[in-house]
Amino acid sequence: xxxxxATIVPKKDGIAIIVYNSTFDIAMMPMMIAQGALSMxxxxxxxxxxxxxxxxxxxxxxxxxGMWRMFTGMMEKKMGRQGIPSYAQLLKDNxxxxxxxxxxxxxxxxxxxxxxDLVDGIEIAGVAKFLDMAASxxxxxxxx
Amino acid sequence: xxxxxATIVPKKDGIAIIVYNSTFDIAMMPMMIAQGALSMxxxxxxxxxxxxxxxxxxxxxxxxxGMWRMFTGMMEKKMGRQGIPSYAQLLKDNxxxxxxxxxxxxxxxxxxxxxxDLVDGIEIAGVAKFLDMAASxxxxxxxx
Amino acid sequence: xxxxxATIVPKKDGIAIIVYNSTFDIAMMPMMIAQGALSMxxxxxxxxxxxxxxxxxxxxxxxxxGMWRMFTGMMEKKMGRQGIPSYAQLLKDNxxxxxxxxxxxxxxxxxxxxxxDLVDGIEIAGVAKFLDMAASxxxxxxxx
Numbered sequence: 001x002x003x004x005x006a007t008i009v010p011k012k013d014g015i016a017i018i019v020y021n022s023t024f025d026i027a028m029m030p031m032m033i034a035q036g037a038l039s040m041x042x043x044x045x046x047x048x049x050x051x052x053x054x055x056x057x058x059x060x061x062x063x064x065x066g067m068w069r070m071f072t073g074m075m076e077k078k079m080g081r082q083g084i085p086s087y088a089q090l091l092k093d094n095x096x097x098x099x100x101x102x103x104x105x106x107x108x109x110x111x112x113x114x115x116x117d118l119v120d121g122i123e124i125a126g127v128a129k130f131l132d133m134a135a136s137x138x139x140x141x142x143x144x
Numbered sequence: 145x146x147x148x149x150a151t152i153v154p155k156k157d158g159i160a161i162i163v164y165n166s167t168f169d170i171a172m173m174p175m176m177i178a179q180g181a182l183s184m185x186x187x188x189x190x191x192x193x194x195x196x197x198x199x200x201x202x203x204x205x206x207x208x209x210g211m212w213r214m215f216t217g218m219m220e221k222k223m224g225r226q227g228i229p230s231y232a233q234l235l236k237d238n239x240x241x242x243x244x245x246x247x248x249x250x251x252x253x254x255x256x257x258x259x260x261d262l263v264d265g266i267e268i269a270g271v272a273k274f275l276d277m278a279a280s281x282x283x284x285x286x287x288x
Numbered sequence: 289x290x291x292x293x294a295t296i297v298p299k300k301d302g303i304a305i306i307v308y309n310s311t312f313d314i315a316m317m318p319m320m321i322a323q324g325a326l327s328m329x330x331x332x333x334x335x336x337x338x339x340x341x342x343x344x345x346x347x348x349x350x351x352x353x354g355m356w357r358m359f360t361g362m363m364e365k366k367m368g369r370q371g372i373p374s375y376a377q378l379l380k381d382n383x384x385x386x387x388x389x390x391x392x393x394x395x396x397x398x399x400x401x402x403x404x405d406l407v408d409g410i411e412i413a414g415v416a417k418f419l420d421m422a423a424s425x426x427x428x429x430x431x432x
Contacts, residue, residue: 131184
């Protein structure tokens with residue numbers, strides 16, 4: 001029995017990401033990683049905090065950073081030609097495919113964001129939720 | 145006996161963070177993650193390198209990034225109303241609660257930072273220290 | 289037999305890094321972490337995507353970010369005095385020492401980068417390669 005129990009190894013097939021900014025590159029990264037991870041059968045959890053919160057708002061369209069801002073449309077077109085959906089579509093797809101997406105409670109309060117400002121399917125949770133997901137995920141990343 | 149030994153699984157209850165910038169959002173993130181992790185009984189190790197080094201200097205008060213710099217005071221007030229201490233207080237609290245905080249040896253030499261420039265309780269170590277902490281931590285993050 | 293199998297624990301001695309920007313600090317970080325990790329006998333895998341792709345181009349010399357750009361030469365000199373090689377040399381050394389370095393297929397197509405634009409020894413792969421490396425690495429980081 002003891003030996004049987006011993007064969008239980010920590011789950012290595014999950015990924016937990018904390019996102020803390022929302023420029024085009026930062027917003028797209030976890031979406032594309034999530035697409036890959038979900039298609040490989042991995043569990044995906046993404047937690048948005050600080051400036052990352054914007055990426056969960058209804059109608060949000062991420063812009064390229066700094067002086068590259070004006071090239072956002074061009075980048076979207078180039079990616080579209082490779083069959084990559086828009087950011088909003090990717091977020092919707094990932095949630096439908098089973099990714100768990102969380103908005104940070106504290107950030108929402110501090111920035112005055114309400115649940116109805118966020119796209120459908122987002123859950124609200126504290127940093128403990130991210131730490132819980134990360135503890136059982138083989139891959140943990142902070143992107144921002 | 146073999147079975148007994150086999151029940152020893154890699155420690156999954158620690159978190160190791162490498163911090164490489166020091167704007168308000170970047171400086172606060174590891175502090176708030178550390179607060180959550182310490183209260184959950186996790187071991188916390190944070191390693192500061194490159195521009196992250198500033199966050200360990202005595203009297204350091206992180207500013208919001210870029211054009212948001214002038215809103216630093218407003219953000220501090222908003223967070224204060226949610227019961228979130230100042231950055232300096234959080235760093236002090238985390239160290240007192242048991243977080244291990246390291247300043248990168250190479251960065252200190254390159255940037256001419258001396259031990260007496262740093263807040264109390266900081267240890268000085270090379271990148272091998274971060275790699276050691278990360279190898280035994282279930283959660284590893286780079287924030288910057 | 290069951291007990292024997294139970295002693296097989298997930299490999300904890302590898303590091304997988306995804307890099308998504310290419311300023312001096314961001315480009316140097318994974319190189320110096322890789323140096324430490326390789327000298328400790330760890331397996332190293334680094335995956336470059338989005339703006340990180342530049343860091344793999346032949347002749348690339350990373351610049352300090354924003355207004356610090358003009359201080360790039362000074363920083364290189366200061367680091368050189370501590371025995372730290374140039375970025376290009378570090379990349380070459382790490383590959384020769386066994387680090388696996390990957391350029392993101394999608395980023396190459398979107399940004400019009402060709403294999404011959406990249407330094408020798410780089411492999412081209414999709415995000416699944418990063419997820420694979422990360423799943424078996426004890427330490428996973430996103431740097432950008």
